[in-house]
Amino acid sequence: MQCGLSPIVGFRFSLHPMTNDFISVIKGALQETDTSNVWMHTDDVSTVIRGKQVHVFNVAKALTLHAAKTGEHVALSGTFSAGCPGDTSGDAYLDKGDNVANTDTTKQYVSSQFALYPMNNPNYMDVIYREVERAKELGVFNESMHYASGIHGDIHDVFAFYEETFTHARSEEHKHLVMTVSMSINSPSHGGL
Amino acid sequence: MQCGLSPIVGFRFSLHPMTNDFISVIKGALQETDTSNVWMHTDDVSTVIRGKQVHVFNVAKALTLHAAKTGEHVALSGTFSAGCPGDTSGDAYLDKGDNVANTDTTKQYVSSQFALYPMNNPNYMDVIYREVERAKELGVFNESMHYASGIHGDIHDVFAFYEETFTHARSEEHKHLVMTVSMSINSPSHGGL
Ligand SMILES: [Ca+2]
Numbered sequence: 001m002q003c004g005l006s007p008i009v010g011f012r013f014s015l016h017p018m019t020n021d022f023i024s025v026i027k028g029a030l031q032e033t034d035t036s037n038v039w040m041h042t043d044d045v046s047t048v049i050r051g052k053q054v055h056v057f058n059v060a061k062a063l064t065l066h067a068a069k070t071g072e073h074v075a076l077s078g079t080f081s082a083g084c085p086g087d088t089s090g091d092a093y094l095d096k097g098d099n100v101a102n103t104d105t106t107k108q109y110v111s112s113q114f115a116l117y118p119m120n121n122p123n124y125m126d127v128i129y130r131e132v133e134r135a136k137e138l139g140v141f142n143e144s145m146h147y148a149s150g151i152h153g154d155i156h157d158v159f160a161f162y163e164e165t166f167t168h169a170r171s172e173e174h175k176h177l178v179m180t181v182s183m184s185i186n187s188p189s190h191g192g193l
Numbered sequence: 194m195q196c197g198l199s200p201i202v203g204f205r206f207s208l209h210p211m212t213n214d215f216i217s218v219i220k221g222a223l224q225e226t227d228t229s230n231v232w233m234h235t236d237d238v239s240t241v242i243r244g245k246q247v248h249v250f251n252v253a254k255a256l257t258l259h260a261a262k263t264g265e266h267v268a269l270s271g272t273f274s275a276g277c278p279g280d281t282s283g284d285a286y287l288d289k290g291d292n293v294a295n296t297d298t299t300k301q302y303v304s305s306q307f308a309l310y311p312m313n314n315p316n317y318m319d320v321i322y323r324e325v326e327r328a329k330e331l332g333v334f335n336e337s338m339h340y341a342s343g344i345h346g347d348i349h350d351v352f353a354f355y356e357e358t359f360t361h362a363r364s365e366e367h368k369h370l371v372m373t374v375s376m377s378i379n380s381p382s383h384g385g386l
Contacts, residue, residue: 012340016209045377077270081340117310147205147274184238
């Protein structure tokens with residue numbers, strides 16, 4: 001059990017293409033994405049990637065962008081985690097450098113929602129309010145809602161916000177941070193379930 | 194701001210049918226489910242239901258079961274929440290009785306994963322370990338994994354576990370509880386992303 005401000009970040013997620021061809025959309029996204037900087041494991045419900053924060057966010061964005069470029073309606077749901085006292089130091093790929101492997105800058109509108117859960121932190125509501133302010137300052141805030149905040153814009157701006165927020169919402173004193181993200185792309189109806 | 198052990202439970206979720214007919218699967222599930230005991234709002238990314246715990250879990254299960262009965266591969270991702278200090282008492286439907294509106298007992302295998310986030314609780318890891326033990330005792334535990342625990346079985350047993358865990362993982366002292374759930378149904382490949 002490693003209890004410092006662990007450099008290991010994880011993202012457990014599912015990518016859901018709403019099409020009969022969902023398998024080929026997912027396989028295509030995996031083929032187009034360089035995942036060599038993260039440890040990755042897939043089971044029957046979700047996929048987890050682990051490694052340095054910079055690579056976890058880079059791979060998450062690249063997989064999502066490649067799936068989006070098919071033009072199909074795709075949804076991403078997942079949880080970023082760091083600093084869990086029960087976490088292990090294995091499966092971490094911490095020997096990787098800091099240069100990101102995926103650099104596709106294609107623009108893509110995404111609508112998303114996130115929630116921050118700073119664990120065992122009496123001031124966690126302050127952290128949440130501060131990070132929502134950050135979204136407003138960065139121009140990616142969409143709307144307030146029960147249990148989450150709406151974040152939207154170009155996929156690169158949205159993921160940049162999420163990575164920045166994930167950095168700022170944890171500290172050496174409060175290491176364990178969880179952030180849920182749901183994202184909808186190419187939605188045919190902005191009133192769909 | 195209401196800081197007692199609030200009876201208001203919320204579930205923000207997305208239901209993702211992996212088919213070209215995703216809209217009709219979702220609309221059909223909504224038509225087949227009696228949602229009159231919960232407040233419900235849908236936006237372009239997710240749907241939120243709020244009300245008494247018993248009704249929130251009943252409606253969540255019924256929507257999922259009806260979508261599953263189409264035979265399509267469907268996924269559910271969502272977050273149950275209670276006791277957030279920033280929550281409001283509106284949109285709560287707390288005047289409803291306790292009789293559930295949806296009683297379809299059709300069996301349906303589901304594979305799922307969950308994570309518990311008891312907020313502002315120094316002993317939160319103990320709560321998590323205890324609830325994983327509960328899953329083992331109830332026979333719905335599947336496997337351990339990074340950042341989550343695998344839960345599977347018949348949809349009625351799985352939702353009964355989730356509701357029981359959601360009750361036991363919060364207390365008057367530690368009111369604010371979050372539980373994420375991801376569920377995969379009718380998956381054509383148990384090795385899919
Ligand atoms: Ca605390």
